[in-house]
Amino acid sequence: MTKLSDLGPPIEGRRHGGETSKEDDHFYACPACGQTVDKRDLRQVIWHERPGHKQLEMDA
Numbered sequence: 001m002t003k004l005s006d007l008g009p010p011i012e013g014r015r016h017g018g019e020t021s022k023e024d025d026h027f028y029a030c031p032a033c034g035q036t037v038d039k040r041d042l043r044q045v046i047w048h049e050r051p052g053h054k055q056l057e058m059d060a
């Protein structure tokens, strides 16, 4: 299983349309693998855009 840390240091993303105060707004469930993705970390977002990916091991 690929570890989150294998993808390098965190790549911080910014929301379009300003910040949100709701923590839930930062997460979505990946439609391909079902894992919860933190949209603030573009490593995770990019990983879950890849066809045929597996779930990431969240070690970081």
Ligand SMILES: [Zn+2]
Residues within 6 Å of the ligand: 030, 031, 032, 033, 034, 035, 047, 048, 053, 054, 055
């Ligand atoms: Zn996924």
